[in-house]
Each structure stands twice: as C-alpha cells, then as structure tokens.
Amino acid sequence: MSVTFTTNSLVKDIVNIAPKTSDIFKKYRIDFCCGGNTPLSTAVSGKPVQLDELVQELNNANENADQSDDVAVWTNSSSEEIIQHIIERYHRPLDEELHALSPYVTKVARVHGGGHPELLKVQELFKELKQELLEHTGKEEATSFPHILTLEANPQIENKEEIIEEIRELEKEHDHAGDILKQLREITNDFTPPVDGCGTYRLVYKRLEMLEGDTFMHVHLENNILFPRYF
Structure with a gap:
C-alpha cells in the first residue's frame, strides 16, 4: 500500500518515497534538497500553488511512480x-x-x-x-x-x-x-x-x-x- 502525503509530510520524505515528485517541486520552486526538512504546509509559503492542490498532485505522482526509481533504491x-x-x-x-x-x-x-x-x-x-x-x-x-x-x-x-x-x-x-x-x-x-x-x-x-x-x-x-x- 502506497504512502499518502499530507500537509505535514516533509518535502525530503516525499522525494525519498516518490523521486518523480522532485519535478513538481522544481516547477513550483520548492527546495527539496537543501531545504527538504520542511513540511509542505510551510514549503508552499509564497509559492504560486494552493496547498490542497499540491498535495493532490504529489499523491497522484506517487500512485503512478515507478517503484524502481533511483532515489527510492538508494534509501536502503x-x-x-x-x-x-x-x-x-x-x-x-x-x-x-x-x-x-x-x-x-x-x-x-x-x-x-x-x-x-x-x-x-x-x-x-x-x-x-x-x-x-x-x-x-x-x-x-x-x-x-x-x-x-x-x-x-x-x-x-x-x-x-x-x-x-x-x-x-x-x-x-x-x-x-x-x-x-x-x-x-x-x-x-x-x-x-x-x-x-x-x-x-x-x-x-x-x-x-x-x-x-x-x-x-x-x-x-x-x-x-x-x-x-x-x-
């Protein structure tokens, strides 16, 4: 069963679980590497995206993710x-x-x-x-x-x-x-x-x-x- 991201999910954890979400973070200029230890609710501050829409977009990407993706493999x-x-x-x-x-x-x-x-x-x-x-x-x-x-x-x-x-x-x-x-x-x-x-x-x-x-x-x-x- 895949993990469901919430407004409290840390940006770095989201990318670890579903690396393709990094493309979404880049699109909205949300730092997932140096500033990754930040919950979504904080990360969206000043960004051109609604929090609920971002959460949905990230969960959609996670559901369609390739489980052999790069970062997910290296976590373990x-x-x-x-x-x-x-x-x-x-x-x-x-x-x-x-x-x-x-x-x-x-x-x-x-x-x-x-x-x-x-x-x-x-x-x-x-x-x-x-x-x-x-x-x-x-x-x-x-x-x-x-x-x-x-x-x-x-x-x-x-x-x-x-x-x-x-x-x-x-x-x-x-x-x-x-x-x-x-x-x-x-x-x-x-x-x-x-x-x-x-x-x-x-x-x-x-x-x-x-x-x-x-x-x-x-x-x-x-x-x-x-x-x-x-x-």
Missing part, C-alpha cells in the same frame, strides 16, 4: 554503495558538463550580452558555480567520503565530532550552490530564452536547466539520505 543501500553511485552518476558527469558547457556560456555572453545584459550575470554566476562544485566534489572524494566510511566502520571513532562537523560544512556548500542555481533560474526567467535567441543561446539555457536538475538530485542523495545517518 549501504553508505559505500551510495557514495560510489554519487561519484559515478553525478561527480563524473558533472565534471564533464561544467567543462563542456563553459565555452558556450562565454560565447553567448560575448555575442548577445549587448542586447541581453542578463547574460553577463549568467556568465558570472556560472563561473562561480563551476568553481564551487568542482572544489566541492574534489574535496568529497579526497577526504570527506573516506572519513564518512571510516565513521561508518567505527561509529565511536575518536574524531567523530570532527567528521560530523566536516559533513555540516558540506551541507553549507550545498546551500551556496543552491543559492547560485536559484539566482540563475530567476535571471533567466526559468531558463526561458528570448524569441530572438539563437541555437547556442537555447542550448545554454537547456543545459543549465538540466545541470540544475542533476545537482538537486545529487544534493538530495547526500543531504537527505547519506548524511543524516551520522547525526
């Missing part, structure tokens, strides 16, 4: 399996996409920035996001993930509090990346290119939106499934 996986999945499914493609997309962002800002000055801000934000995410994922793989697995093997390890504080810092970095993505969505009008936008212009906006979606799911796996195991 070991930390080692989750970490390996994060590296292979998110870190490696993220590194490739950030480097591949960078010249397109620069080109669009150079060619169209005169008529669309918001592109200069897009370029600035993307550069900040790229640096933030590459440094963050590099640190996770080099130190944070090994420390988490050490804590997993020995929950009473002497430097347990230091590792927990390190995890807290990762969450703060997630918040910063999330803020940058929110700014990008706002300044691009939900990644909607103008009518005079060329093919490259449209490509950049589409790939930025895909980058946002992948980053949200990446952060959700860490913030709401992996990290809470150690608090």
